[in-house]
Each structure stands twice: as C-alpha cells, then as structure tokens.
Amino acid sequence: MKFENKNGLITLIILILASAVTLISQSIVTTSLPYYMQDFSISSATAQWTYSVFLLVLGVMIPPTAYITKRFKIKTILITALILFIIGSVLCFLSASFEILIVGRILEAMGTGILMPIGQILIFRVMPEEKWGFFMGLMGFLVGIVPAMGPTLGGIIIDSYGWRVIFEFLAIITAAILFSAIFLVKFELETEKYPLDFPSLILSILFCVGLMVGFSDIAEFGFSLTHVILPLIIGAIALIIFVKRQNKIEKPLINLKVLKNKYFVSGTVFAALLYFIMCGINVAVPLFVQNVAYYSPTESGLILFPAAIIMIVFNFISPILADKIGIKLVLIASSVINIIGFVCMMTYNMNSTFEYLLISQLIRGIGCGLGLSPAITWAMSVVAGDVEDATAINNTARQVIGAIGSSVTVVIMQILAGGNITHNQISVNSFSMTSLMMIMITAILLIITVLFIKNKKDIADG
Structure with a gap:
C-alpha cells in the first residue's frame, strides 16, 4: 500500500513520539540504581529489577500485539497505552517503598510494550518499500538508541533535582502526547474479530x-x-x-510459520544478541563508573552520551549503507568495531580517565549503531507479508533476551566481585571478565553474519 494520506503521517509521527518518550524510561533509571540501594536498603541485584522488570514486561506484552493490532483501532490502542504509562510514572514518583516503585515500572512497561510494535507494523503496512529502510532506521533508533540516552538524561536530572523528578518529567511529556493523540489521530487500519x-x-x-x-x-x-x-x-x-x-x-496468538524462513531467523537472532549486549552494558558501565571509578551520576551519564549520539547517526546511516554495499559487510563491520570497544573496556581500572572511558564507549556506540537497525529491517523485509506476527516474534525475542542480558551482566559482575561492586581491584577484574563475555557474544554475531546473512540480491538469485 502506498503512503498517500496526511492522517497516516500524523498517526505515525505521534506513535514515534510516544514510543520515544516511553522507551527512554527503559534505561533512564540505571543511574538511579545506587540511590535506590540507599533509599530502600536493597542490594544492587535487587535494584536492577527497576530496569530488568521493564524489559521483562516489554517481552510479556509484545506477543499479544499481533492480536491487539488485528482486533482494536489504533487510536484506542494508543490512548490506552499512554494512560497506562502515565499512571505508572505517577506511582513511581510517589513511591514510598521499592514494591510500589516496581508496580509503577510494570505499568510503564505495559504501555511501552503495547506502543512499540505498532509503529513498525504501520511502516510495513502503510509505507512503500523504498521507505522501509528509513522509517525502520527511525524505529531502530527508538528500540536501541533512545534507551542508550536514558542514563545521560537520568544522571543530569538526579544531580539537579533527585531521582523522583525523572518520573515527573516522563508523566508530563506523556500527558502532552496523550492530548495530541486524542485530537489528531484519525488514521485506522482494518480490524477483525480475531479471537484471543x-x-x-x-x-x-x-x-x-x-x-x-x-x-x-x-x-x-x-x-x-x-x-x-x-x-x-x-x-x-x-x-x-x-x-x-x-x-x-x-x-x-503468534503465527510461527515465519520461523521457517531461515533469513528471518538469522536476522532476529543477530538483533536479539546485539540487544543483549546493549542492555547489559547500559547497566554495567554506570555501576562501574560510579561505584568503582567514583564518578558522579552526571559524569557517568556523560560518558555514555557520545555513544548514544553516534549510535543515532549510524542508526540512520546504516540501513542506507546496507542498501548500497550489502547487509553482510555492514554487520561484519558492526561486530569488528564492537570487539575493539570491548577490548578497550577490558583495560578499565579504578583510575581510568574520563576521556578514555568516553572514547571506548564511543567506539562501542559506532558498532551497535551499525548493527541493530539493519538487522531488524533485513529480517522484517524478507517476511513483509506476515509483518504482524514477524514483529511480535522479533520484538519478543529481543526484549526477553535484553532483559536476561541486563540481569546476567549484573549477576556476573556481582559474583566475580565477591558480592559487592565497589572501589577495589576485584571489582575491576569482574568488569574486565564481563567485557570478555561481551567479546565472546560478539564473536558469535560475527559467525552468524558470515554463515547465514545474505544480501537481498543473493537471496533473490538463490
């Protein structure tokens, strides 16, 4: 279907804005972890649940999205999701206990989990094929890049106003988007009485x-x-x-016939493992920088900020680059650059300079920016006729594995650090070993690319 009407464009823009605000809440809490530990008297492994439970609920909410988009109108879905997110943010802002904070995070994630796949489905159902790469690059920015900016924004807000103001900020911005959606969203896709x-x-x-x-x-x-x-x-x-x-x-609930397409499976596995890496590092780096290297939350966020910016740039460039030189070469470059970044991270110590930490994260940002969006776009494009089910599978795999990634990363760091990540050499060593794990996972991505990823022309010829 050609993209021909203004209402469709307005709906897509509002969905993109809504997804951007709700997705940034995914990782904006990572620089708050030491403060949760202090205010609620909990361990680092418990505190990271504010991050991991968000990813977990995203994974839980995504499987039924194929049903939801077939059954309900887009405007109804959008408004419901935004209301859930606002209620969750208000609960987090007012939370007097860690349990209430977690309930708020669950509601935030429910709203986000509903919103996130709709934009992708609209792209493949409404936009012409030549626009898929650009708009999927934009959605890739939301899925992988916007959360990377969360620690920076979170650190600045915490240092200036305290961690609760993070949720006040999210609630206000989301309320403005809700108001816009009520009056401006008029575009709809066909619905059916599909059973749940x-x-x-x-x-x-x-x-x-x-x-x-x-x-x-x-x-x-x-x-x-x-x-x-x-x-x-x-x-x-x-x-x-x-x-x-x-x-x-x-x-x-999900039609799994798309899993018979080996190219879709390869692209989905690549994107999921890369997301594992990104989610794990988004938790690990702030913990190391603040607890081991003794930088402030703002400095911790600023160390990750250049990586977020460079990922934004490469996220938009990489789908276009993949169309010009082929998906295989782009994903190989992504893996090699990521490995270089993780090798640098293995050399971190208690006295690592701000500049060195920043540059190494910048390298990693280039690698991640080159890989995520092209892998998702390539996987979805080979099964575009079943985009609702393919989106559910791709996003579920990515979110569940991402949630496991953040948890496993903290678990490994904490175990190797002797149970407490703090300013000592054993914590430095634990971070080095965690970085080595990331190198090994990236090597798997490289193998997947070489053996299973093919350029579209080669698939057509084959």
Whole structure:
C-alpha cells in the first residue's frame, strides 16, 4: 500500500513520539540504581529489577500485539497505552517503598510494550518499500538508541533535582502526547474479530517470567532450586508448550510459520544478541563508573552520551549503507568495531580517565549503531507479508533476551566481585571478565553474519 494520506503521517509521527518518550524510561533509571540501594536498603541485584522488570514486561506484552493490532483501532490502542504509562510514572514518583516503585515500572512497561510494535507494523503496512529502510532506521533508533540516552538524561536530572523528578518529567511529556493523540489521530487500519487464545497468552507470560526470574535470582540465591532452577524449568517448559500450541491451533496468538524462513531467523537472532549486549552494558558501565571509578551520576551519564549520539547517526546511516554495499559487510563491520570497544573496556581500572572511558564507549556506540537497525529491517523485509506476527516474534525475542542480558551482566559482575561492586581491584577484574563475555557474544554475531546473512540480491538469485 502506498503512503498517500496526511492522517497516516500524523498517526505515525505521534506513535514515534510516544514510543520515544516511553522507551527512554527503559534505561533512564540505571543511574538511579545506587540511590535506590540507599533509599530502600536493597542490594544492587535487587535494584536492577527497576530496569530488568521493564524489559521483562516489554517481552510479556509484545506477543499479544499481533492480536491487539488485528482486533482494536489504533487510536484506542494508543490512548490506552499512554494512560497506562502515565499512571505508572505517577506511582513511581510517589513511591514510598521499592514494591510500589516496581508496580509503577510494570505499568510503564505495559504501555511501552503495547506502543512499540505498532509503529513498525504501520511502516510495513502503510509505507512503500523504498521507505522501509528509513522509517525502520527511525524505529531502530527508538528500540536501541533512545534507551542508550536514558542514563545521560537520568544522571543530569538526579544531580539537579533527585531521582523522583525523572518520573515527573516522563508523566508530563506523556500527558502532552496523550492530548495530541486524542485530537489528531484519525488514521485506522482494518480490524477483525480475531479471537484471543488465553492459554497461549498465559504460556507466553510463564516463559518470559520464568526465564527472567531464574537468571536474575542467581545473584542473590545462587543455583537455588526454588528461586533459580524451578523458574528456569517452568520457563523452558512453557516455551516448548507455547510453540507446539501455536503450530496446532487455527488462530494462534503468534503465527510461527515465519520461523521457517531461515533469513528471518538469522536476522532476529543477530538483533536479539546485539540487544543483549546493549542492555547489559547500559547497566554495567554506570555501576562501574560510579561505584568503582567514583564518578558522579552526571559524569557517568556523560560518558555514555557520545555513544548514544553516534549510535543515532549510524542508526540512520546504516540501513542506507546496507542498501548500497550489502547487509553482510555492514554487520561484519558492526561486530569488528564492537570487539575493539570491548577490548578497550577490558583495560578499565579504578583510575581510568574520563576521556578514555568516553572514547571506548564511543567506539562501542559506532558498532551497535551499525548493527541493530539493519538487522531488524533485513529480517522484517524478507517476511513483509506476515509483518504482524514477524514483529511480535522479533520484538519478543529481543526484549526477553535484553532483559536476561541486563540481569546476567549484573549477576556476573556481582559474583566475580565477591558480592559487592565497589572501589577495589576485584571489582575491576569482574568488569574486565564481563567485557570478555561481551567479546565472546560478539564473536558469535560475527559467525552468524558470515554463515547465514545474505544480501537481498543473493537471496533473490538463490
């Protein structure tokens, strides 16, 4: 379908703005972690749940989006999501306990999880094919780049006004977008009375929650049967049953036939693992910089700021670059540059200069900016006819693995640091080993690219 009407453009712009504001809340809390630990008397592993639970709920909310977009009008979905986000932000602002803060974060993530896939679906359903790369680059910016700017903004707000003002800021901006949506959104896609398969919905929640809880609790409970092993088993079993059920029922929550396309699978795995890296580093670097190297929250945020900016630039350039020189070469360059950045991070110490920390994150930012958006766009383009289900699968995989990434990164750092990340050599060593883990994951991305990623021309010829 050609993009021909003004209402469609207005709707897409409002969706992009809404996604930008809600997605930045994903990581804006990372520079607040030491303050949560102090104010609520909790460990670093517990504090990181303000970040991880957001990613977890995103993963839980994304599977039913294929159903939601088929069943309900876009305006109804948009307004509902924004109201959920505003209520969550107000709860976080007023929270008198860590539990209330977590409830607020869950509501924020529910709103974000509903919003995020709609824009991608609109792009493939409304825009002409030659515009997919540009607009998917923009959505890639929201998925991977806007959260990277969160620590910078969060650090500045915390140093100036305190951590609660972060949520006041989010609520006010989102309310303005809600007001605009009520009066300006008029474009709609066709809807149908598509049934919601509740068993599939429950299974999707179980496998998301089970895997996330199991990985996250390793830091505090080791390999406890009840806190770690059992949730992981439940999550794995639920995932297996979920997949079997989707292949069996007539109206599945997610149509998994797109997984028969090996190119879609390769692109989705690449994007998910890269997102694992990005989410893990967004938590690990502020913890190292503030707790080990003794920089302020603002300085911590500013160290990540150039990486966020350069990712923005390369996120827009990379889809165009992939069209010109091929997706394979772009993703190879992404992996190689990321490895260089992580090698630099392995040399961090308690006296690392601000400039060195900044430059190494800048290198990593280039690598991530080159990889995420082209991988997502390439994966979606090869199955554009089933974009609703493909979007649900791609986003679910990325968000669940991203949530695991942030948890696993903190878990590994904390375990290797002897249980407490602070100003000592063992904490430095723990960060170095965590960076080595990121190098190994990036090497896997390189292998995937070389063996399984093909340029569109080669796919057509094959």
